[in-house]
Amino acid sequence: MASAPQPGRPRDPEIDYRVLAIARDHLATRGYEAMSLAAVAAEAGTTRQAVYRRWPTKADLATAAIAAMSRAAERTPTDDPYADLLRELRAYANGVGRPGGVSLVGTMLVDATDPQLVALYRERIVTPRRDQLRAILERAREGELIDADADIDAVLPMLTGAYYASALAGITPADDWAARTAALAWRALGGEAR
Template structure:
């Protein structure tokens, strides 16, 4: 995260604040989490926290979804396997104990805070999954993927499926079987392979 004042960032404070935010989120939940409590737990001041993050949502977002979480899109050599792995990683990402506590609050705040909204989009966009464009380009080159398919649309379908499933099934419902079935539908659609074939 950039520092608007231009002063060097102290990584020790950053790490202490992010760790404190994660610990307190697990203890009290998103609604009761405060920047003051995070600063106290981290052994720093509220102004020091606000110099780094504009508010609670921005801080929680970074604490829950560290930069390395979505680094590196899957590249197995098979687009079907890559897609399944993308579904699996997304399900895992959105059902960690911290994500279960944070995501509802972050979604609510994103509806009114354009900066939070942008950060969430960046996290879950094709740019957030570094290397995804290359994965999809390779699949187009091999004939496994239609060149007209948009990376962002794929991600919207994957992430939307995972979010909806956590609501309807609960986080524990995103099982390997759910991952397999969801990936198959995303890959092949919902029609039978022989649909429309001549009798």
């Protein structure tokens, strides 16, 4: 059964794309606090009302802009959980390594940060990434590639946290960060060195 037509003009997907791209740029260059929906709308060549219809709050727009960069759905599981882990960590490093990526994560840890922003960030960015990593490691356990009693819960925050810890120490993660992190976690979980 076809759904009833919606009133008004149909949404223009090009506006969505432009607004999200400009919002990402503003986040990277100005930070969340200085990002303005009005400025994003003006630069995108649309109205504030059009932006507010799509993303009713600044937190909604900011997290939607970040989540739109994800290509997780394109990374379908293979029969090699180790290769999947490595691919996921490379994608993570590419994402958080973008300009402003680490500083945006730091914003989520500030007590004064908008609670809606933190909740949406966790829902749209953190939880899907953790779920993806957990699924990979669970498949490795089911395939007896890592120990049956491997402590996946302990390893999950280490996988991504190592990148942040390096950034906080003023160390730019090496190009082979993902490979080294995957190998270390794999061995810690009882997998054979790769």
